[in-house]
Amino acid sequence: MGPDAAQSYLMVDDPASSLKDEIAVQVGNLDPAYCFQCGVCSGSCPTVDRMEYGPRRIMHMIRLGLADQVLRSRDIWLCVSCFSCSSRCPQQVDICEVMSVLRNMSIARGVAKDEEAIFSRTFVDVLQRHGRMYEMEVLLRYYASKPGLSGLVGLVKQAGLGMGMFRKGKISLRPERIENADELKQLAAKFDRRERH
Amino acid sequence: MKYAYYPGCSLHAGAKEYDTSWQAVCERLGVELSEMADWSCCGTVHATSVDRTLSLALAARNLIIAEAMDLEIVAPCSGCYKNLRTADEVLKRDDDLRERINAGLPRPYQGSTKVKHPLYVLLQDVGLDKLSDVPRPLHGLRVAPYYGCVLTRPAAANPIEDPEDPQGLDRLLRKLGADVVPYPAKTKCCGGAVLLSHTDIALDLTGKLLKQAKEAGAQCMAVACPMCQMALDAYQSKAERQLGERLDMPILYFTQLMGLAMGIDDRYLGLGRLFVSPAKVVAQV
Numbered sequence: 001m002g003p004d005a006a007q008s009y010l011m012v013d014d015p016a017s018s019l020k021d022e023i024a025v026q027v028g029n030l031d032p033a034y035c036f037q038c039g040v041c042s043g044s045c046p047t048v049d050r051m052e053y054g055p056r057r058i059m060h061m062i063r064l065g066l067a068d069q070v071l072r073s074r075d076i077w078l079c080v081s082c083f084s085c086s087s088r089c090p091q092q093v094d095i096c097e098v099m100s101v102l103r104n105m106s107i108a109r110g111v112a113k114d115e116e117a118i119f120s121r122t123f124v125d126v127l128q129r130h131g132r133m134y135e136m137e138v139l140l141r142y143y144a145s146k147p148g149l150s151g152l153v154g155l156v157k158q159a160g161l162g163m164g165m166f167r168k169g170k171i172s173l174r175p176e177r178i179e180n181a182d183e184l185k186q187l188a189a190k191f192d193r194r195e196r197h
Numbered sequence: 198m199k200y201a202y203y204p205g206c207s208l209h210a211g212a213k214e215y216d217t218s219w220q221a222v223c224e225r226l227g228v229e230l231s232e233m234a235d236w237s238c239c240g241t242v243h244a245t246s247v248d249r250t251l252s253l254a255l256a257a258r259n260l261i262i263a264e265a266m267d268l269e270i271v272a273p274c275s276g277c278y279k280n281l282r283t284a285d286e287v288l289k290r291d292d293d294l295r296e297r298i299n300a301g302l303p304r305p306y307q308g309s310t311k312v313k314h315p316l317y318v319l320l321q322d323v324g325l326d327k328l329s330d331v332p333r334p335l336h337g338l339r340v341a342p343y344y345g346c347v348l349t350r351p352a353a354a355n356p357i358e359d360p361e362d363p364q365g366l367d368r369l370l371r372k373l374g375a376d377v378v379p380y381p382a383k384t385k386c387c388g389g390a391v392l393l394s395h396t397d398i399a400l401d402l403t404g405k406l407l408k409q410a411k412e413a414g415a416q417c418m419a420v421a422c423p424m425c426q427m428a429l430d431a432y433q434s435k436a437e438r439q440l441g442e443r444l445d446m447p448i449l450y451f452t453q454l455m456g457l458a459m460g461i462d463d464r465y466l467g468l469g470r471l472f473v474s475p476a477k478v479v480a481q482v
Contacts, residue, residue: 046385046386046388046402047388047391047398047402050395050398077246077391077394077395078391078395078398080346080386080388080389080390080391080398080399080402081242081245081246081346081347081390082346082347082350082385082386082390083346083347083350083351083360084346084350084361084385084386086350086351087350087351087352087360087361088361094351096351097249097351100245100246100249101249103245103246103247104246104247104248104249107246107247107248108248114394115394115395116246116390116391116394116395117246118394119243119393119394120242120243120244120246120247121247123241123243123244124240124243124244124247124248124251127237127238127240127244127255131235131237131238132206132209132237132238133206133207133210133238133241135210135211139393142393158393161431161432161435164431164472165211165431168469168470168471168472169213169470170210170211170212170213170431170470171210171211172209172210176206176209176210178235178236178237179235180235180303183237183258183303184237184255184258186301187251187254187255187258187301187302188251190254190300190301191248191250191251191253191254191298191301192247192248192251193248193250193251194247194248
């Protein structure tokens, strides 16, 4: 297969896509190009049965430059970041980190719609406000951000457990705040790519 | 023996019993913990999903606090441990990234500290010999040792132990007199990362873990992470419903089991804070 054939692969979806290169830059030497499609990642993935493609196919789609499908895929949000795939990959591709980069890109491009994307964003917003986690606020903001009645339904479903947690003294009513929360705002301004959208 | 203590958000909230039991164990063993002033949230897995560079910066902000104390860090939550440890490893080897991150920090990260989990502080620094004569050994108690996913993964360049078949917790529990059951699921994920966003998926995973522990004959599971503990304990009744099976599996922090064996007062062990009653476990000891 010559360079021309490779070029036509890259053009399957989005001629301007440099998905593979962008990931290679971010994950360093753990370029998905090393993937030889053995499928150990998908065989190791605890949530693969819920996915549309699974990690092996995602790795290949990256190489094909199918940016839109990959970044809009729910699969990248079903990854539980357990690093089973990464620890077993015979080519030492850090698949779990690649998945994380894909989630970052999906959010930065504004195409992340999954519940976990909403939850992660809410979590990071709350942590930047206080410097520490405040579960009550994360939960309320997360469920409030859901469309229609689904937020209320979600909250009601959690009510029983919430009461249990409260009785066990596992929920703080007031947030802990750090003294220099401004430092986190500075970090966010500098590094959080969402700020630029 | 003194460490910079990074409790993490959970140990100040839902997992106070992990905090107090760990601190009590440390006091008994002569390990000094000095809580890091103004530590901030590590960002957990959610920050790595939003922006990996931000996640590294959040970890680095904490690393430099320990550097100023000139101490190694101990982080009992596996999520915090993983974020701080991997950030420390990446920043030590990647000059460009370190420079970029340093530009946003109040003072530069230098790479002079190290991040440890309590389990390995006990195994490597304290030594199991110190636990040779515990007053109330856990004889006859059948325990499933559950490590979870990010206590041993991603594997470091020189990993402390096998990322998929670690033995450290097994050894510690055996030293306490417990009967450690074979538990092949010991490093499978509990699904904690998606516990709220994809609850049914997380419950699938916790259900499997609990069921395997039950089938192995365990009377309780020993855990080393507040996310695992919450998923397996607080969500157990939901997992039971999804599985259509009663499990009744107490989920104890390994520091609580240590405390029981060492005769530490329940005031510090907080066994009453667990959802699934550990009464049978306590009665056995």
